[in-house]
Amino acid sequence: MKEYQGTGRRKTATAQVRMMLGTGKITVNNKPFFEYFPVEYNREIALKPLKITETLGRFDIIVKTTGGGQTGQAGAIQLGISRALVEFEEDLRAKLKPEGLLRRDPRMVERKKYGQKKARKRFQFSKR
Numbered sequence: 001m002k003e004y005q006g007t008g009r010r011k012t013a014t015a016q017v018r019m020m021l022g023t024g025k026i027t028v029n030n031k032p033f034f035e036y037f038p039v040e041y042n043r044e045i046a047l048k049p050l051k052i053t054e055t056l057g058r059f060d061i062i063v064k065t066t067g068g069g070q071t072g073q074a075g076a077i078q079l080g081i082s083r084a085l086v087e088f089e090e091d092l093r094a095k096l097k098p099e100g101l102l103r104r105d106p107r108m109v110e111r112k113k114y115g116q117k118k119a120r121k122r123f124q125f126s127k128r
Contacts, residue, residue, distance in 0.1 A: 004088045008079030010105050013068025013077035017080030019088065022060030028077070029065060049082040049101050053092045075105060 004019045026033035037043045050056040061081065065073045082101040085092045096102050110119040116122055 002077070004084040005010065006080040006083030006085075008076040008081070010075030010079065011068045011072035011104065011108060013065060013072035013076040015063055015065040015080045017084050018062045018068070019059045019084045021058065021059065024057035024059065025042060026061045026063070028063045028073075037070065037074065039070060040073035042070050043072040045071070046077040046081070048078055048099075049085055049096060052099055053085055055085065055092075072119075079104060114128050 001020050006017045006019075008015045008017065012016065028036040028091065033046075034043070037046065047056065050059075063077055063080070065076060067073075068076070082096050086096065086102065112119055115123075
């Protein structure tokens with residue numbers, strides 16, 4: 001059976017997505033999808049490409065994801081699924097691209113600067 005792959009990244013999270021035609025079973029890090037993502041918002045993010053292309057339930061998806069938190073991993077899975085769908089059928093690019101699902105989110109946490117409490121927050125200033 002043909003397998004379609006896509007790698008997605010968001011913040012510090014990475015997701016490797018493998019899709020094959022099947023019944024719609026999704027596993028993330030060897031756990032059922034709904035058990036891995038208990039928050040509805042994160043499920044919506046991860047499955048958005050499948051809903052837009054109307055392919056929800058057509059693929060068995062296996063995901064390995066590391067780093068980041070729940071929302072970062074959901075965003076990484078979204079990009080991975082989008083890339084795998086384009087590999088499956090190039091025509092789906094026309095539906096995914098206007099939604100911005102084929103673009104990596106470039107936003108990252110800004111680094112902490114020396115002489116400051118955080119990236120932008122300063123220590124309290126005392127005049128006297």
